[in-house]
Amino acid sequence: MATNKTATIAVRAGINNDKHHGAVVAPIHLSSTYALTGFNEKREFDYSRTGNPTRATFAEAVAELEQGAHGIVTSTGMSAVHLLCQLLTVDDLVVIPHDCYGGSYRLFSHLAQRGLFKLLVVDQNDSDALEQALAQKPKLVLIETPSNPLLRIVDIKAVTEASHRAGAMVAVDNTFLSPVLQQPLLLGADIVFHSTTKYINGHSDVVGGVLVTKEKALGEQLAWWANCIGITGSAFDSYLSLRGLKTLPIRMKQHQSNADAVAKFLDGHPAIEQVYYPGLADHPGHAVACKQQKSFGAMLSFEVKGGVEAVKALFAHVSLFTLAQSLGGVESLISHPSTMTHAGMALEAQLVAGISQSLVRISVGIEDIDDIINDLDAGLTASQSGLDNADPESPEPENQAAGKPSASTLRVVADNDQQKKSFSFNPALASLW
Numbered sequence: 001m002a003t004n005k006t007a008t009i010a011v012r013a014g015i016n017n018d019k020h021h022g023a024v025v026a027p028i029h030l031s032s033t034y035a036l037t038g039f040n041e042k043r044e045f046d047y048s049r050t051g052n053p054t055r056a057t058f059a060e061a062v063a064e065l066e067q068g069a070h071g072i073v074t075s076t077g078m079s080a081v082h083l084l085c086q087l088l089t090v091d092d093l094v095v096i097p098h099d100c101y102g103g104s105y106r107l108f109s110h111l112a113q114r115g116l117f118k119l120l121v122v123d124q125n126d127s128d129a130l131e132q133a134l135a136q137k138p139k140l141v142l143i144e145t146p147s148n149p150l151l152r153i154v155d156i157k158a159v160t161e162a163s164h165r166a167g168a169m170v171a172v173d174n175t176f177l178s179p180v181l182q183q184p185l186l187l188g189a190d191i192v193f194h195s196t197t198k199y200i201n202g203h204s205d206v207v208g209g210v211l212v213t214k215e216k217a218l219g220e221q222l223a224w225w226a227n228c229i230g231i232t233g234s235a236f237d238s239y240l241s242l243r244g245l246k247t248l249p250i251r252m253k254q255h256q257s258n259a260d261a262v263a264k265f266l267d268g269h270p271a272i273e274q275v276y277y278p279g280l281a282d283h284p285g286h287a288v289a290c291k292q293q294k295s296f297g298a299m300l301s302f303e304v305k306g307g308v309e310a311v312k313a314l315f316a317h318v319s320l321f322t323l324a325q326s327l328g329g330v331e332s333l334i335s336h337p338s339t340m341t342h343a344g345m346a347l348e349a350q351l352v353a354g355i356s357q358s359l360v361r362i363s364v365g366i367e368d369i370d371d372i373i374n375d376l377d378a379g380l381t382a383s384q385s386g387l388d389n390a391d392p393e394s395p396e397p398e399n400q401a402a403g404k405p406s407a408s409t410l411r412v413v414a415d416n417d418q419q420k421k422s423f424s425f426n427p428a429l430a431s432l433w
């Protein structure tokens, strides 16, 4: 059978797989348990933690899009990351990027502190640091590209080849691009994973995760652990995510076209100090991004002139962009990494990582591009006229009001000082826990 192209795989996922009624759309199977056909005669499914038809359909679709052998759908993106840890023993060393997703950093560093494995945090673009790390024969190397929030790019093929030479397995967090824009397994990686909460579901109404392995045996091993520790995704979430997945290729096209226009608009805008977007020719990762990505994605960040006060004014004067963390939904979101996604990092560590107070991150949605640009333009103009010109009587934007997600609930780590302290790190220094 000819291999279908991405849009076809996505749209056709689960179509016509209902053996009983011929339902065109894959039905949702909510039953927790399945009848045996007789004594010790199991059907394909017996209990929903272990296997569920709706979840299996979604897993197969993502595996096909990533061109892998086996997909495992998990309850969240973090449980997908946690599942990787089941492959490790106390003597194993794990290498993670210094600018990986905050939740992944928190998970790996806290488990390493409990002695479950050893951990090395490195800047994978620093070839000496990477070489030194690989010389210690790690079991697992984690790659995340583009990174958050500065959209740094890591050469997946080069790092994977070096890791394989050192005997390590490679897992790539592909959340920021989705399989439509980047396919790490084809670049040599052993495992690719996603927070499906983001682009794959794409409608900001499910929290979920998925891992896809290149080899069937590794996939079966991870599926065994997913059932064992009980982190498989629910039927309902799988159903919604499968529905979201069908429009992933066409959504990505619109995200991409809008993001290209936004990047061009921001680059050279008088209110902007610097734009971080791999699609811009002066971005340090541009050449590698051109090589390994189909396009540049719809996440970008920028520094506003005028520091944090200008950022506040910008946030107060955008109305289409919602002030919220997360990304990859159809709606445009704007955020302040320092007080939101990266609030768990000490300020000095943020600075070393390149996260300044004037840094703003946006997830470009699929609204009409004219409205997106007009909204940003209004916000940026206000950001430069100073807070004095902002109407002091105007109410706070809805999503900044008390009770709505705000800096305190948006922290990656808990508020208490102890956790904060243990989360702090100097990304410039590779640290062995």
Ligand SMILES: *Cc1c(COP(=O)(O)O)cnc(C)c1O
Binding pocket: 076, 077, 078, 079, 101, 103, 104, 144, 148, 173, 175, 176, 194, 195, 196, 197, 198, 207, 208, 209
């Ligand atoms: C959101 C995210 C995760 C974690 O996923 P959840 O679904 O929130 O648990 C992991 N990696 C990246 C890059 C993410 O953006």
